[in-house]
Amino acid sequence: MVKEIEKTGIPVVHMCTIVPISKTVGANRIVPTIAIPHPLGDPGLTREEEKKLRRQLVEKALKSLTTNISDQTVFE
Amino acid sequence: MEKLKIIHYINQFYAGIGGEEKADEPPQLIKGPVGPGIALQAALGESGDIVATVVCGDSTYTEKMDETRERIKELVKPFNFDMIIAGPAFNAGRYGVACGDVASFLQKELGVFALTGMYPENPGVDLYKKELYILETKNSAADMRKAIKKMATFALRMKQNDVIEGYKEEGYIKRGLRRNYFNDKRGSERAVDMLISKMNQRPYETEYSMPEFDRVKPGNSIKDLTKAKIAIVTSGGIVPKGNPDHIESSSASKYGKYSIKEFNNLSNMDHETAHGGYDPIFANEDADRVVPVDVLRDLEKEGKIGKLHPYFYSTTGNGTAVASAKKFATDIALDLKENKVDAVILTST
Numbered sequence: 001m002v003k004e005i006e007k008t009g010i011p012v013v014h015m016c017t018i019v020p021i022s023k024t025v026g027a028n029r030i031v032p033t034i035a036i037p038h039p040l041g042d043p044g045l046t047r048e049e050e051k052k053l054r055r056q057l058v059e060k061a062l063k064s065l066t067t068n069i070s071d072q073t074v075f076e
Numbered sequence: 077m078e079k080l081k082i083i084h085y086i087n088q089f090y091a092g093i094g095g096e097e098k099a100d101e102p103p104q105l106i107k108g109p110v111g112p113g114i115a116l117q118a119a120l121g122e123s124g125d126i127v128a129t130v131v132c133g134d135s136t137y138t139e140k141m142d143e144t145r146e147r148i149k150e151l152v153k154p155f156n157f158d159m160i161i162a163g164p165a166f167n168a169g170r171y172g173v174a175c176g177d178v179a180s181f182l183q184k185e186l187g188v189f190a191l192t193g194m195y196p197e198n199p200g201v202d203l204y205k206k207e208l209y210i211l212e213t214k215n216s217a218a219d220m221r222k223a224i225k226k227m228a229t230f231a232l233r234m235k236q237n238d239v240i241e242g243y244k245e246e247g248y249i250k251r252g253l254r255r256n257y258f259n260d261k262r263g264s265e266r267a268v269d270m271l272i273s274k275m276n277q278r279p280y281e282t283e284y285s286m287p288e289f290d291r292v293k294p295g296n297s298i299k300d301l302t303k304a305k306i307a308i309v310t311s312g313g314i315v316p317k318g319n320p321d322h323i324e325s326s327s328a329s330k331y332g333k334y335s336i337k338e339f340n341n342l343s344n345m346d347h348e349t350a351h352g353g354y355d356p357i358f359a360n361e362d363a364d365r366v367v368p369v370d371v372l373r374d375l376e377k378e379g380k381i382g383k384l385h386p387y388f389y390s391t392t393g394n395g396t397a398v399a400s401a402k403k404f405a406t407d408i409a410l411d412l413k414e415n416k417v418d419a420v421i422l423t424s425t
Contacts, residue, residue, distance in 0.1 A: 001311060001391075003292045004405030005420055008413055011295030012309075016424035018138045021173060021199045027422075028294035036099075036135050036170070036425050038358035039312070041365030054364065055371045058421070062306075062381065065419045068297045 080124035085162035101133035119228035137174035164193030167215035172200025180207040307385035311393030312366040312425035313351025325352030331391035341370030353394035
């Protein structure tokens with residue numbers, strides 16, 4: 001899905017937990033996430049802390065979209 | 077011939093420990109065959125022994141790959157075994173990655189034979205096919221009996237140092253390795269034969285296929301985020317409550333486009349996941365954990381991004397055929413283009 005969208009020239013950031021799969025499907029901008037059933041959250045935290053964590057991840061994703069890359073890049 | 081000593085790797089589901097709610101089980105060792113290992117043992121007969129089974133939760137393995145594979149190595153090392161057989165994993169994504177990884181890792185670290193079985197679209201295939209034999213299976217456990225038989229036969233042949241022929245003859249997934257052999261016809265003759273077939277539009281087969289580089293150039297970066305329109309796409313199956321389009325929990329045949337105009341965040345009152353294959357509790361509790369509307373809405377209000385596209389797009393990535401996913405994404409991309417979306421956040425579970 002990442003590739004089909006990116007083919008049109010729209011940059012895509014893939015946020016996922018299993019980075020090797022993301023690499024093999026050909027995502028170019030990759031942001032690793034927390035866990036498979038809750039990529040952008042952590043039920044162990046309070047709601048406020050959890051939202052803060054999600055915001056950090058989303059900001060990282062947005063930053064990757066403003067970064068020029070020529071090859072697959074994992075934004076840790 | 078000495079009996080083949082085998083370690084079998086399976087996930088929590090096939091071990092009967094539990095489904096998705098147990099996908100975070102740590103790696104553990106059970107003596108002898110378990111689950112599909114019992115059929116595998118029967119197929120091996122007197123020629124091989126499954127000395128122990130390693131069981132590990134799919135999420136545990138794929139979320140913490142480095143430490144899990146090391147732990148498994150420690151668990152199995154004392155058995156002084158000849159072969160690791162993993163799965164078969166059919167089209168189960170995380171299980172396939174775990175099977176491919178544990179088999180190739182133990183092969184490399186301990187010098188044992190390694191073997192697994194998967195459906196060709198399993199993401200574990202592309203990751204590990206170069207490193208080990210992955211026997212081709214169908215996409216579901218309905219194929220278990222045949223797959224087990226195939227794996228047992230192949231395992232014994234590996235041990236006997238039989239010549240392993242090409243992937244077509246043997247039924248494993250093409251590894252991209254080349255092997256020398258003698259052909260009755262010399263190269264120039266074969267080339268001319270191929271050319272004649274080609275000219276007559278008859279089938280012919282190249283002897284040197286080009287590698288497929290299925291890659292897409294990264295989209296140009298966004299110059300100014302504060303003016304950018306951002307859209308969310310997910311394969312995590314988030315849908316309005318009640319799943320109005322009936323998106324399938326696995327092998328999805330469609331995707332949905334859902335308005336978030338009215339939403340500052342998603343909650344269990346209005347959204348849920350249709351995705352099978354992962355524990356849905358957390359996504360059902362708060363779908364922002366998969367589709368982060370809350371945070372993006374805040375960023376929009378603060379002027380950090382230009383606009384959040386008023387729709388998100390969703391399908392379930394569980395066992396969904398690559399061809400289907402491709403088709404959904406082509407349609408989605410067209411819609412994104414028409415709506416002048418500048419960048420996409422795509423989340424996967």
